[in-house]
Amino acid sequence: MFQLGKTIISEEIIENDFVCNLNACKGQCCIDGEAGAPVENDETEILVDIFDKVKPFLRKEGVEVIEAQGAFVKGEDGEWETPLINGSECAYTIFSEKGIAKCGIEEAYNQGKINWKKPISCHMYPVRVKEYTELTAVNYHKWEICDAACALGEELQVPIYKFVKEALVRKFGEQWYNELEEVAKEHLK
Numbered sequence: 001m002f003q004l005g006k007t008i009i010s011e012e013i014i015e016n017d018f019v020c021n022l023n024a025c026k027g028q029c030c031i032d033g034e035a036g037a038p039v040e041n042d043e044t045e046i047l048v049d050i051f052d053k054v055k056p057f058l059r060k061e062g063v064e065v066i067e068a069q070g071a072f073v074k075g076e077d078g079e080w081e082t083p084l085i086n087g088s089e090c091a092y093t094i095f096s097e098k099g100i101a102k103c104g105i106e107e108a109y110n111q112g113k114i115n116w117k118k119p120i121s122c123h124m125y126p127v128r129v130k131e132y133t134e135l136t137a138v139n140y141h142k143w144e145i146c147d148a149a150c151a152l153g154e155e156l157q158v159p160i161y162k163f164v165k166e167a168l169v170r171k172f173g174e175q176w177y178n179e180l181e182e183v184a185k186e187h188l189k
């Protein structure tokens with residue numbers, strides 16, 4: 001672990017490689033798991049505000065769940081998360097013609113309908129952030145469904161922190177990311 005400002009960062013995001021391999025995993029992270037995607041407090045209002053614009057991109061089942069439960073729900077851990085369809089896939093999940101799970105929010109963003117890409121937890125994956133009173137922990141979340149992403153990242157030699165650069169900059173800022181790059185260079189010597 002090392003510290004940058006008020007963040008404590010696991011070396012694993014520097015030492016491990018990762019590039020999503022959707023052809024292999026089919027977007028399983030949107031479907032598997034016991035909870036929805038984590039949603040930050042300031043993202044809850046965004047989900048409510050964008051729902052009408054995102055709704056045309058979603059599947060009927062997802063719309064029904066969101067209309068019944070809300071754009072976000074409180075999880076068993078007391079934190080906000082996206083609602084699930086039948087306790088399984090995220091309500092915002094859509095599928096490509098090839099059967100790959102994708103984010104309906106991101107699709108609306110890609111089509112220029114909204115200016116918010118998706119929850120930061122999804123954008124940063126496999127990096128997970130946990131807020132504490134004084135510090136924020138930045139860790140690697142290893143999940144076997146991402147083994148193909150680890151293999152592809154290793155093949156392409158893309159460390160996790162580089163794969164999620166855009167999301168890390170979105171969360172912590174350009175200066176923070178530049179400092180992370182410097183730490184990574186030193187760490188890998």
